Structures are given as C-alpha cells and as structure tokens.
Amino acid sequence: MKFFLLLSLIGFCWAQYDPQTQYGRTAIVHLFEWRWVDIAKECERYLAPKGFGGVQVRIYVDAVINxxxxxxxxxxxxxxxxxxxxxxxxxxxxxxxxxxxxxxxxxxxxxxxxxxxxxxxxxxxxxxxxLALEKDYVRSKVAEYMNRLIDIGVAGFRLDAAKHMWPGDIKAVLDKLHNLNTKWFSQGSRPFIFQEVIDLGGEAIKSSEYFGNGRVTEFKYGAKLGTVIRKWNGEKMAYLKMYKMAVGFMLAHPYGFTRVMSSYRWARNFQNGKDVNDWIGPPNNNGVTKEVTINPDTTCGNDWVCEHRWRQIRNMVAFRNVVSGQPFSNWWDNGSNQVAFGRGNRGFIVFNNDDWSLSTTLQTGLPAGTYCDVISGDKVDGNCTGIKVNVGNDGNAHFSISNSAEDPFIAIHAESKL
Structure with missing residues (x-):
C-alpha cells in the first residue's frame, strides 16, 4: 500500500484572491476524491471544531474546464x-x-x-x-456551469489544468461569473480562484502569467521544501516524519494561503521501477467510491489516509490560526539541518533534521510560562499529554530533540500555554 502524499501551497497574488473563510481560519483541506456526503459529515464532526478554513460551510469546486x-x-x-x-x-x-x-x-x-x-x-x-475557449460560446457555457454552482452556494473554484488554457481565456470566463450568493456571503463577494499551474522551471509557461486571474498553486514551494527536508540527497519523502515536518514548516511559515492534502491508499505494483497502478482512483467497490469511515481511534478506514486528522497536522493548522498576522521572527539554525523560528510573540517552532540530537537554548519571543508542545501531545483540561516547554522571563527556552524521535520537531503557541 502507498500513501498518496502531496504538499502544496497556494501562492499570493486580490476579490478572487480572498478564500472567503471565516475570520481566524487560515488553512483549507483538499479532501481528495471524497463523496459529497462524507465532506458534509467531516465539516461538522471534525473540520469546523478543529479550526480548518472553508468550513461552516465553504466549498471550492475542482472545475475541469479545459x-x-x-x-x-x-x-x-x-x-x-x-x-x-x-x-x-x-x-x-x-x-x-x-x-x-x-x-x-x-x-x-x-x-x-x-x-x-x-x-x-x-x-x-x-x-x-x-475545448476552444477563445470562442465566446464555449466561454459562456463554461461560465453558465460555474454560475449554477455559485448560485447554490459554492465559495470558489480550483481551476484544473489552468496551464493548458490561455490566461486571457480564463479571464474572459471569470469576467462572466456572478458574485457569491448573498444568502451565505457578504454583498459583492467574488468567488475565490486558485489555478493549477505546474511550473517547476525549464518550460515555456510560467505561473506568474496567471497571477492576474487569482491565486496559483505554488508547486515550487513543495518541491524545494521537500528537497531541503530530504537533505539534498534525492531520497524520496517516504518516511512519514519527513512529511509531517514539511507540512509543519509550511503551516508555521507565513508564506501564502495553505492547503493540506487528505488522500487515500492504493495497491502498488512496481514493474521496472514504475508503479503501473499509479493511475488508480479512490477506494471503491466496482467503481463506486467507498464511504469514509471513522475508526474508534479517530483515524479513517476504507483505505482513506486522512492526513488532516493526524495530531501533528491538525495541531499545526491550529498553530497557524493562532499566529496569523504575526511577523516571521527569531530565526536560528546550526548551519546544518536544525532550524527554529517564531511568529512574533504568539508561536515558536524547532526542527531537528540532523543525524544527531539537538540540545540548545533559544529565544522564543513568547511570554514566560509553561507551554504544551502540540506536536507530541495536546493541551487537555489545562494539562499537557506531550512534552512541556518552560519559557523564562527573558523569553528563552531550552529544547531537546532526539534525532530518533518519531516527530523530531516541537511547536508551542499562545493558546498551548498551561
């Protein structure tokens, strides 16, 4: 079995740039190939209580219009x-x-x-x-489809394969779209647009050509961050602790508007070094997508991975909400693969990606007190189920992270203070 792992970040560029999330929610989740009924259930039972954006309820349609x-x-x-x-x-x-x-x-x-x-x-x-999107008739039929979705309450669209459409054609379609439905959105709100433009360099088409239409998924961010986490040696990001560190870094850093992937497993079949089953779609019974079931330990069943439910990832979504609007601060590194940084006086995170232990005192920028590390545990009824970090009156704290730890990073924030 294989985890379908994706790290992506939606790059910055303004009305259709607004994700229309509730105030204080700064990350969304891509429930990849989920059924509508399961999305609705997950919004109510998990995503809204855990602080994910796009909830209560915000839906961004994956629009295939190319x-x-x-x-x-x-x-x-x-x-x-x-x-x-x-x-x-x-x-x-x-x-x-x-x-x-x-x-x-x-x-x-x-x-x-x-x-x-x-x-x-x-x-x-x-x-x-x-499709010949330079034709006004085709543009109008695409816009008609999107407007029907806007009128029933969607908040925006991910434009699949945007790279394969001329930016001017996309703009012409977007210009035909209605404002969002005032039953759920404020007067004059525009649909949130984010475009899939795979630009890793070396090709004729650049993601920057699409900034005028809305946000663009920044594939370079995930690729370069993955390279750093893998320590530049080309190793695949197969180890889950690497993946969790990479997503943790993305959610802690102020860049862009973040999207967390929630994926599924499939049976791999490698032939000559290639998985010939890499085309397989979501878990299904004879082509009918399986229900997303929830196990007693809150993980998902039926071969749904549900990374958004992993403690390390859902707690970093909360971290990002808590530190929203705070500046990037107090950077530290050891000249190798141990780094740390803060977000003003609201949060601090430390990573050990070296082959040896980390033990050092760092300036966190946080008020004095004892904090619960939200990677190793949770703050529950004023107590911490994980590592406790003591911050002194001078803002300094000592951090010890073994390189063999299951999750070799620590994150603390204002709302994890005990």
Whole structure:
C-alpha cells in the first residue's frame, strides 16, 4: 500500500484572491476524491471544531474546464450524470458542444513539446478533447456551469489544468461569473480562484502569467521544501516524519494561503521501477467510491489516509490560526539541518533534521510560562499529554530533540500555554 502524499501551497497574488473563510481560519483541506456526503459529515464532526478554513460551510469546486473526455471515449450514457455523448463525433448534446467547439484543427493531436506554449494550450492533454475557449460560446457555457454552482452556494473554484488554457481565456470566463450568493456571503463577494499551474522551471509557461486571474498553486514551494527536508540527497519523502515536518514548516511559515492534502491508499505494483497502478482512483467497490469511515481511534478506514486528522497536522493548522498576522521572527539554525523560528510573540517552532540530537537554548519571543508542545501531545483540561516547554522571563527556552524521535520537531503557541 502507498500513501498518496502531496504538499502544496497556494501562492499570493486580490476579490478572487480572498478564500472567503471565516475570520481566524487560515488553512483549507483538499479532501481528495471524497463523496459529497462524507465532506458534509467531516465539516461538522471534525473540520469546523478543529479550526480548518472553508468550513461552516465553504466549498471550492475542482472545475475541469479545459477539456471534455478522451478522444477515444466512445459513445453512450456512462457520463457522470448519465447524459448521452459521443466523443468520436465530438457530440455532447447536454451542453451542447459539437465539433466546432474543440481545438482539433489547431494541432495534430497530443502535446509533444512543453517548451511550445501554443501546443501546451491548444493541443490535447493526455488525449482529452481540448475545448476552444477563445470562442465566446464555449466561454459562456463554461461560465453558465460555474454560475449554477455559485448560485447554490459554492465559495470558489480550483481551476484544473489552468496551464493548458490561455490566461486571457480564463479571464474572459471569470469576467462572466456572478458574485457569491448573498444568502451565505457578504454583498459583492467574488468567488475565490486558485489555478493549477505546474511550473517547476525549464518550460515555456510560467505561473506568474496567471497571477492576474487569482491565486496559483505554488508547486515550487513543495518541491524545494521537500528537497531541503530530504537533505539534498534525492531520497524520496517516504518516511512519514519527513512529511509531517514539511507540512509543519509550511503551516508555521507565513508564506501564502495553505492547503493540506487528505488522500487515500492504493495497491502498488512496481514493474521496472514504475508503479503501473499509479493511475488508480479512490477506494471503491466496482467503481463506486467507498464511504469514509471513522475508526474508534479517530483515524479513517476504507483505505482513506486522512492526513488532516493526524495530531501533528491538525495541531499545526491550529498553530497557524493562532499566529496569523504575526511577523516571521527569531530565526536560528546550526548551519546544518536544525532550524527554529517564531511568529512574533504568539508561536515558536524547532526542527531537528540532523543525524544527531539537538540540545540548545533559544529565544522564543513568547511570554514566560509553561507551554504544551502540540506536536507530541495536546493541551487537555489545562494539562499537557506531550512534552512541556518552560519559557523564562527573558523569553528563552531550552529544547531537546532526539534525532530518533518519531516527530523530531516541537511547536508551542499562545493558546498551548498551561
């Protein structure tokens, strides 16, 4: 079995840049491939009480507007809603789209050169029929779909495969969108937009080209942070303590608007070094997505991983809420792989990613007192189930972290004070 792990951060760039979360909530969770009914349950039983944003209730739709199905998808009524289509004839009568609404005439077929922006934006991505978004009719049909969702209460959209659409075409669609429904949002609120633009450098298309339309998922952040956590040796981030440290760093640092991944497991089948099952979708019974069940220990069953329920991650979401608006401060490092930093006088975090123990006294910037480390435990009824950290009148505290610890990092904040 394999964990599907993703670390992503939504980069900064303003109305459609506002995630419309409740005040004081600073991170959202991507419940990857969850059923709507399970999302609704999780919002009420876990996400809202634990301080996640996008709750009570905020939904951001994963909008696939670059393309329809595969060119060889055949014909029938096996679409999501059971409507008839014929991919071979480019006939989608329920929209309706016809052959005139696709980019078939612009390319020989598949994208073969990612250094050619015209190919990337006009040709087929993995054989998927590419919509001609420069046509006002197509733009209007896409906007009609998105407006229906806005009118029933969604807060915004993740634009899938935004890299494969011209920024101007995206803007033209967004300009047609309604304001958010005033039943749930303040007058004049705009839908939150964040775009999937994979830009790791070395290609023709840059994520910065899309900043004018909304926020953009910053893939470089996760890639570079992963490299640092792996200590530059190319090792895969297979160890969970590395992953938890990386997510902890992301949630503690003030950069961007954060999104936590919640994923699923699948059966791996490696052949010649490649997992030939890497295409497999969510846990299912004969194609029907499984329910997200909750175990007595609050973890998830049915092969759902639910990283957002891990103590280390959900407590760092709370940390980010507590330190929101505070400056980055009191940086320390040992010249190797031990680092620490604070967030004003509201929080402090220390990491030991070296192959030896950390034992040092650091300036935290926090008021004097005893604090509960929210990585190793929880503050419960005024007591701490994990490590206690004593901060002196001068703001200094001594930290000891073994390199063999299950979670070699410590985080304390104003609301974890005992």
């Amino acid at each position: 393309h329809m199905c595969g060119a060889g998808g055949g014909a029938g009524t096996s679409s999501t809603c059971g409507s008839y289509y014929n991919a071979n004839n480019r006939d989608f009568p329920s929209v309706p789209y016809s052959g005139w609404d696709f980019n078939d005439g612009k390319c020989n077929g598949e994208i073969s050169n990612y250094n050619d922006a015209n190919q990337v934006r006009n040709c087929r991505l993995s054989g998927l029929l590419d």
